[in-house]
Amino acid sequence: xxxxxxxxxxxxxxxxxxxxxxxxxxxxxxxxxxxxxxxxxxxxxxxxxxxxxxxxxxxxxxxxxxxxxxxxxxxxxxxxxxxxxxxxxxxxxxxxxxxxxxxxxxxxxxxxxxxxxxxxxxxxxxxxxxxxxxxxxxxxxxxxxxxxxxxxxxxxxxxxxxxxxxxxxxxxxxxxxxxxxxxxxxxxxxxxxxxxxxxxxxxxxxx
Amino acid sequence: xxxxxxxxxxxxxxxxxxxxxxxxxxxxxxxxxxxxxxxxxxxxxxxxxxxxxxxxxxxxxxxxxxxxxxxxxxxxxxxxxxxxxxxxxxxxxxxxxxxxxxxxxxxxxxxxxxxxxxxxxxxxxxxxxxxxxxxxxxxxxxxxxxxxxxxxxxxxxxxxxxxxxxxxxxxxxxxxxxxxxxxxxxxxxxxxxxxxxxxxxxxxxxx
Numbered sequence: 001x002x003x004x005x006x007x008x009x010x011x012x013x014x015x016x017x018x019x020x021x022x023x024x025x026x027x028x029x030x031x032x033x034x035x036x037x038x039x040x041x042x043x044x045x046x047x048x049x050x051x052x053x054x055x056x057x058x059x060x061x062x063x064x065x066x067x068x069x070x071x072x073x074x075x076x077x078x079x080x081x082x083x084x085x086x087x088x089x090x091x092x093x094x095x096x097x098x099x100x101x102x103x104x105x106x107x108x109x110x111x112x113x114x115x116x117x118x119x120x121x122x123x124x125x126x127x128x129x130x131x132x133x134x135x136x137x138x139x140x141x142x143x144x145x146x147x148x149x150x151x152x153x154x155x156x157x158x159x160x161x162x163x164x165x166x167x168x169x170x171x172x173x174x175x176x177x178x179x180x181x182x183x184x185x186x187x188x189x190x191x192x193x194x195x196x197x198x199x200x201x202x203x204x205x206x207x
Numbered sequence: 208x209x210x211x212x213x214x215x216x217x218x219x220x221x222x223x224x225x226x227x228x229x230x231x232x233x234x235x236x237x238x239x240x241x242x243x244x245x246x247x248x249x250x251x252x253x254x255x256x257x258x259x260x261x262x263x264x265x266x267x268x269x270x271x272x273x274x275x276x277x278x279x280x281x282x283x284x285x286x287x288x289x290x291x292x293x294x295x296x297x298x299x300x301x302x303x304x305x306x307x308x309x310x311x312x313x314x315x316x317x318x319x320x321x322x323x324x325x326x327x328x329x330x331x332x333x334x335x336x337x338x339x340x341x342x343x344x345x346x347x348x349x350x351x352x353x354x355x356x357x358x359x360x361x362x363x364x365x366x367x368x369x370x371x372x373x374x375x376x377x378x379x380x381x382x383x384x385x386x387x388x389x390x391x392x393x394x395x396x397x398x399x400x401x402x403x404x405x406x407x408x409x410x411x412x413x414x
Contacts, residue, residue, distance in 0.1 A: 006272055007264065007274055007275045009263055009264055010260060012256045013256045013260040015256075016252060016253045020238050021238070022237075029299065030229075033299065035227075035260070036260065038261075044261075046224075046226075047255070049216075050223070050239075050253065052219070053243065057216055067213060072213055073213060095213075
């Protein structure tokens with residue numbers, strides 16, 4: 001549908017919203033008309049929050065997670081177990097693991113996974129700084145918590161090889177049937193892994 | 208899910224996005240992390256487009272449509288038929304009617320419909336200015352093109368009564384079975400109206 005916007009201001013705003021992932025032109029127009037009905041101060045808050053985020057955001061100089069300070073609140077928290085590091089792709093996975101309440105160690109945010117198809121190599125990720133963290137000592141275990149994809153597996157293997165010279169335990173988060181899932185609807189690879197990696201009865205109730 | 212954002216900048220931006228209609232907190236986080244990966248200049252363009260829209264937008268002093276100028280491009284276009292006015296709710300309906308290419312008259316944008324449940328009365332809409340446009344003469348026909356809802360019907364009737372003293376033809380856009388729809392799937396009210404308002408065979412091919 002060719003659209004005649006009657007206003008270049010309106011058209012620009014719609015074009016900008018339509019650049020966001022998953023937002024089509026109709027949705028963009030709906031969002032823009034919604035903003036147009038709000039107070040000027042509300043709209044200013046919206047656009048300032050975005051500008052400030054992009055210009056003032058920092059990344060923790062230890063774990064590379066998004067942070068307001070040079071060292072993030074998690075890395076600065078002395079009550080956490082600094083001998084265990086959970087390696088994740090992005091801030092979303094940090095939030096997901098934190099939400100479980102099951103992990104009291106620190107994180108290392110790679111910023112993605114190795115994906116030659118997307119032009120992402122090891123040098124584009126925070127892998128060298130992970131090796132340095134391990135090399136500087138005091139770390140007993142690295143938990144790899146990347147996506148269960150080919151790219152995730154490749155990255156796991158790359159990190160595993162890079163950390164081989166060091167005296168550190170490397171583990172993978174468990175892959176298996178989701179809690180609450182029925183076996184008949186679980187894909188065979190997941191079900192197969194869950195049988196190979198079975199745990200002694202009783203261990204599941206420890207946490 | 209309680210979310211621990213690790214950054215108030217990130218959290219603020221997510222909160223602002225989540226205020227938009229149809230955007231939940233998970234989608235908001237996805238959009239914000241997308242923006243964080245873009246160039247600073249792209250993000251600045253995004254937020255400036257929104258700020259400018261809200262601060263600099265004008266409404267046409269004739270038809271009240273969104274406009275960059277005091278009188279919008281449609282109202283200023285002398286090739287259009289200024290004796291016919293199509294009354295619509297918002298800029299989206301102007302765009303929808305314009306996209307048909309079937310209308311060469313002018314518009315009048317009410318800014319909504321009468322809806323006591325939402326606290327919208329006639330005084331909140333551009334109805335008085337429509338009456339003034341008609342009163343000032345030169346207008347032969349008013350086409351009411353509001354939503355086929357109770358609020359739309361109420362508004363139609365209110366406008367009809369307000370314009371009764373003037374020598375102007377008032378018509379409603381046709382309601383009937385959509386082009387391409389099968390009769391068996393059409394709701395009975397629409398089908399009933401389409402039978403009552405049947406048109407002579409041959410008229411449908413005129414346009």
